[in-house]
Amino acid sequence: MLKLLKNDLGGRVFLTILVLTTVFVPVANLLLPPDNPLYVSSYTVTLIGKYLCYAILALSLDLVWGYLGIMSLGHGAFFALGGYAMGMYLMRQIGDRGVYGNAELPDFMVFLNWDSLPWFWSGFDQLWFALLMVVLIPGLLAFVFGLLAFRSRVTGVYFSIITQALTYALMLAFFRNEMGFGGNNGLTDFKDILGFNIQAAETRVALFTASAVVLAAAYLACRSIVSSRLGVLSMAVRDAESRVRFLGYNVTNVKLAVFVFSAMLAGVAGALYVPQVGIINPSEFSPLKSIELVIWVAVGGRGTLYGAILGALAVSYSKTWLTGAFPEVWLFALGALFILVTIYLPKGVSGSIETLRKRR
Amino acid sequence: MTESLDTYKSQRLKEENPSNSIRAMNFKSLIYKWAVFFAMILSLLSGFGIFTEALAESATPSLEETLPDLLTKSFKEKTLVAERIAESADPRSVKLLEAMLNGKLGYIKENKTMVYMNKVDKGLSLTDALTDQSKGTLKKNEVKKVATNNKLRKTLRGLIARAQLANTDSTVRKQSVLRMLETADGVAITALKNQLETEPKKEIQELIQVAIDLNKVRSEPHQSLHEIQNLSSRLEPEVRNALAAIASNETLKASDPDVVDASVKSLKIIDGKVSFYKKLETGFFGLSLGSVLVLAAIGLAITFGVMGVINMAHGELIMIGSYTTYTLQQLMPSQIGLALVLSIPAAFIVSALFGMLIERGVIRHLYGRPLETLLATFGVSLVLQQLVRTVYSPLNRSVESPSWLSGTLEINSVLSLTLNRLYIIAFCLVVFAALYFLINRSNIGLHVRAISQNRQMARAMGIRASRVDMLTFGLGSGIAGIAGVALSQLTNVGPNLGQGYIIDSFLVVVFGGVGNLWGTLVSGFSLGIASKFLEPWSGAVLAKIAVLVFIILFIQKYPSGLFPQRGRAAEG
Numbered sequence: 058m059l060k061l062l063k064n065d066l067g068g069r070v071f072l073t074i075l076v077l078t079t080v081f082v083p084v085a086n087l088l089l090p091p092d093n094p095l096y097v098s099s100y101t102v103t104l105i106g107k108y109l110c111y112a113i114l115a116l117s118l119d120l121v122w123g124y125l126g127i128m129s130l131g132h133g134a135f136f137a138l139g140g141y142a143m144g145m146y147l148m149r150q151i152g153d154r155g156v157y158g159n160a161e162l163p164d165f166m167v168f169l170n171w172d173s174l175p176w177f178w179s180g181f182d183q184l185w186f187a188l189l190m191v192v193l194i195p196g197l198l199a200f201v202f203g204l205l206a207f208r209s210r211v212t213g214v215y216f217s218i219i220t221q222a223l224t225y226a227l228m229l230a231f232f233r234n235e236m237g238f239g240g241n242n243g244l245t246d247f248k249d250i251l252g253f254n255i256q257a258a259e260t261r262v263a264l265f266t267a268s269a270v271v272l273a274a275a276y277l278a279c280r281s282i283v284s285s286r287l288g289v290l291s292m293a294v295r296d297a298e299s300r301v302r303f304l305g306y307n308v309t310n311v312k313l314a315v316f317v318f319s320a321m322l323a324g325v326a327g328a329l330y331v332p333q334v335g336i337i338n339p340s341e342f343s344p345l346k347s348i349e350l351v352i353w354v355a356v357g358g359r360g361t362l363y364g365a366i367l368g369a370l371a372v373s374y375s376k377t378w379l380t381g382a383f384p385e386v387w388l389f390a391l392g393a394l395f396i397l398v399t400i401y402l403p404k405g406v407s408g409s410i411e412t413l414r415k416r417r
Numbered sequence: 418m419t420e421s422l423d424t425y426k427s428q429r430l431k432e433e434n435p436s437n438s439i440r441a442m443n444f445k446s447l448i449y450k451w452a453v454f455f456a457m458i459l460s461l462l463s464g465f466g467i468f469t470e471a472l473a474e475s476a477t478p479s480l481e482e483t484l485p486d487l488l489t490k491s492f493k494e495k496t497l498v499a500e501r502i503a504e505s506a507d508p509r510s511v512k513l514l515e516a517m518l519n520g521k522l523g524y525i526k527e528n529k530t531m532v533y534m535n536k537v538d539k540g541l542s543l544t545d546a547l548t549d550q551s552k553g554t555l556k557k558n559e560v561k562k563v564a565t566n567n568k569l570r571k572t573l574r575g576l577i578a579r580a581q582l583a584n585t586d587s588t589v590r591k592q593s594v595l596r597m598l599e600t601a602d603g604v605a606i607t608a609l610k611n612q613l614e615t616e617p618k619k620e621i622q623e624l625i626q627v628a629i630d631l632n633k634v635r636s637e638p639h640q641s642l643h644e645i646q647n648l649s650s651r652l653e654p655e656v657r658n659a660l661a662a663i664a665s666n667e668t669l670k671a672s673d674p675d676v677v678d679a680s681v682k683s684l685k686i687i688d689g690k691v692s693f694y695k696k697l698e699t700g701f702f703g704l705s706l707g708s709v710l711v712l713a714a715i716g717l718a719i720t721f722g723v724m725g726v727i728n729m730a731h732g733e734l735i736m737i738g739s740y741t742t743y744t745l746q747q748l749m750p751s752q753i754g755l756a757l758v759l760s761i762p763a764a765f766i767v768s769a770l771f772g773m774l775i776e777r778g779v780i781r782h783l784y785g786r787p788l789e790t791l792l793a794t795f796g797v798s799l800v801l802q803q804l805v806r807t808v809y810s811p812l813n814r815s816v817e818s819p820s821w822l823s824g825t826l827e828i829n830s831v832l833s834l835t836l837n838r839l840y841i842i843a844f845c846l847v848v849f850a851a852l853y854f855l856i857n858r859s860n861i862g863l864h865v866r867a868i869s870q871n872r873q874m875a876r877a878m879g880i881r882a883s884r885v886d887m888l889t890f891g892l893g894s895g896i897a898g899i900a901g902v903a904l905s906q907l908t909n910v911g912p913n914l915g916q917g918y919i920i921d922s923f924l925v926v927v928f929g930g931v932g933n934l935w936g937t938l939v940s941g942f943s944l945g946i947a948s949k950f951l952e953p954w955s956g957a958v959l960a961k962i963a964v965l966v967f968i969i970l971f972i973q974k975y976p977s978g979l980f981p982q983r984g985r986a987a988e989g
Binding site for chain 1: 798800
């Protein structure tokens with residue numbers, strides 16, 4: 058692991074901060090009394106936990122955008138699919154404590170007068186099955202979609218636009234009540250996870266810690282991928298796709314492998330996100346979310362991994378702050394961020410730091 | 418993060434709510450009201466001169482004698498009085514019966530004068546029913562309405578229709594026959610037969626014959642084999658109902674099987690025709706949706722197709738065009754039609770200016786970096802949306818349609834085309850033709866094409882590339898503004914107007930083949946028609962998803978679209 062991080066100063070700094078936060082926050086939340094100045098409220102714990110999920114998502118996008126050169130405008134779809142898989146498990150956990158008290162069916166199905174659970178809901182009362190689906194479903198979608206797209210060599214902006222169309226189509230589909238995923242309202246009103254109350258401070262801290270651990274693991278996994286032969290190949294594809302093809306490599310397989318892994322990672326991020334925010338609905342599929350994700354990575358700087366995380370945390374935090382303090386200003390700020398970063402900071406914050414360091 | 422949810426919800430709502438069909442439905446009742454209004458005006462205009470003549474020559478009691486009889490409480494007697502009023506052939510009778518039907522006829526309690534009542538702020542403004550003189554305004558409790566019940570109202574409708582049969586306006590006559598189709602019998606049929614002899618218009622003659630045939634089919638079905646066969650050429654719903662009643666009549670089946678067979682046969686012919694016209698109508702809806710898509714995408718075909726610039730703010734340029742229309746209408750509220758016509762050049766200019774500003778400020782720095790262009794212009798779109806929210810309001814605004822835009826063109830009783838859709842189709846074709854001409858025939862078009870084919874060579878020939886870039890982008894943006902004017906006539910204008918069209922527009926351009934105006938036209942229309950034909954059996958949302966999935970698959974198979982560019986330009 059140390060060998061992996063040898064040339065990765067940013068990664069070392071980031072992981073150190075992450076470890077310190079992961080130790081400090083639970084202690085400050087659970088052990089300190091509320092009047093202590095260092096006390097961290099449960100709200101803040103969940104908020105940071107949410108940001109960490111965003112960071113995992115940004116990491117997954119940086120893998121395909123920064124190292125493979127594919128700008129996916131539909132990565133939010135994989136995130137949302139993972140979230141829905143987790144949400145379905147949490148829905149089943151409610152049991153007969155719903156408004157209608159029906160142990161067999163979630164509330165929205167009772168409301169829609171459904172008689173029995175649709176087949177695709179079976180199995181979701183087991184956490185292991187749900188977790189399997191969290192990676193399998195986004196992975197499968199990415200595989201089929203990627204296979205079709207990469208084999209016919211759809212690249213660049215075309216790929217971006219059809220991924221956007223994909224997430225848009227999924228959003229329209231999930232809005233429909235007939236789909237069996239709660240329609241407009243999505244899945245919410247969760248009670249507990251693995252038998253623990255989802256609202257309890259301890260559960261929240263556990264979810265936060267899980268997010269932090271997964272983020273660290275994901276970072277190391279991504280770092281090992283980009284340092285591996287596959288990573289080198291994917292960078293070669295990014296820089297000169299035709300040349301790699303002419304050298305005899307199978308470009309489609311390289312792209313597919315990285316894309317599918319990235320989608321699975323996005324799914325995991327969604328699965329950690331849903332129990333913390335307590336809701337998943339079709340708006341997660343909206344193209345705006347996916348494109349906001351792209352700007353996180355652009356701001357932080359692509360192709361450095363830790364830059365993506367930095368961008369996700371910084372932009373999400375400013376969003377929380379701005380939408381609270383000056384709701385009118387947020388879209389102006391976000392729009393300006395898009396414009397300024399692409400024109401004046403094409404490599405993002407981390408890229409600019411690296412350039413400065415190399416110059417010195 | 419919730420704002421995007423609301424965005425898409427409202428977008429979806431808008432799409433599922435076809436405001437045009439509502440407008441069209443209102444219009445049918447409008448036609449009816451107009452017809453009545455027209456009749457009233459005519460009867461007023463003809464005035465006293467005819468009135469005295471009528472008095473002199475008719476043996477039937479005059480209105481002055483008949484009218485007081487309406488004071489009775491019995492509905493049966495009122496029916497008789499109403500019939501007498503209709504028989505009086507007095508020009509005022511139609512207005513009287515209409516008022517009675519609409520509950521606007523009453524009498525002043527004090528002196529029992531029959532009056533027309535019109536609601537005003539404090540009570541009712543009254544006009545004498547016989548002399549048309551104003552009787553001032555009275556409180557509600559000083560006047561009594563001539564009450565009606567369902568049966569009486571039905572009779573009244575029949576009487577009015579019959580009275581209008583002799584109207585000089587052929588549309589009024591047609592309407593009156595149409596209204597008599599379902600109920601006409603006895604006296605009405607005699608009136609129809611009389612009218613048939615003098616009716617100059619062939620269309621109405623046929624319609625009267627249908628009413629007479631229908632009456633026979635209803636009253637003595639076993640002897641009306643010939644009529645049933647004749648009726649197979651008609652599309653009126655009343656004909657279909659009457660034939661369906663016979664086709665399912667069990668006793669008739671036993672006694673006169675050939676009559677039943679004939680009506681089944683006729684029904685089949687009618688149903689075939691109806692489904693044909695329904696398909697035609699769906700095709701028309703598809704064409705109008707397609708022309709909206711083409712209008713939205715054609716500007717993109719310039720900026721994306723010809724220049725290769727991904728402009729995610731294209732939808733917002735459309736929105737700016739719509740808001741220009743809205744603003745102009747606010748500036749001249751009394752001249753809505755003029756404002757709409759003026760807003761076409763105005764929207765072009767405003768959107769083009771915004772477009773050129775975007776090109777100079779943002780896109781110019783990003784040529785050759787398409788993905789970054791996409792991101793930066795997306796930022797522009799967010800800023801423009803928020804700008805509109807701040808300047809106008811986050812709420813949707815409705816832009817009014819001038820009267821000459823709303824209305825229907827009725828081909829037959831099954832197929833009627835709404836005028837605003839027809840106009841949009843025509844408008845789309847005009848815009849397309851103008852743009853096509855500009856790109857392929859004009860000097861600036863030549864420069865645009867030269868730059869897009871070989872930038873270096875074009876510059877060497879003395880074309881000022883960066884100026885042409887700016888103008889081209891301005892042109893594409895201006896066309897988006899014009900699309901906004903058209904869209905403002907179809908949906909409400911709001912900050913999210915553009916978002917709904919951006920993905921569709923890109924797909925239309927990509928589907929048609931980048932850099933090809935014809936491709937955009939063909940793909941827009943075919944996508945519009947395809948989704949309208951899918952809608953009936955899958956629902957609007959599923960149809961949209963199906964079209965999206967189809968295009969995603971299509972692009973993977975044919976990455977350069979329906980009409981790929983060939984030759985050197987294709988490699989650029």
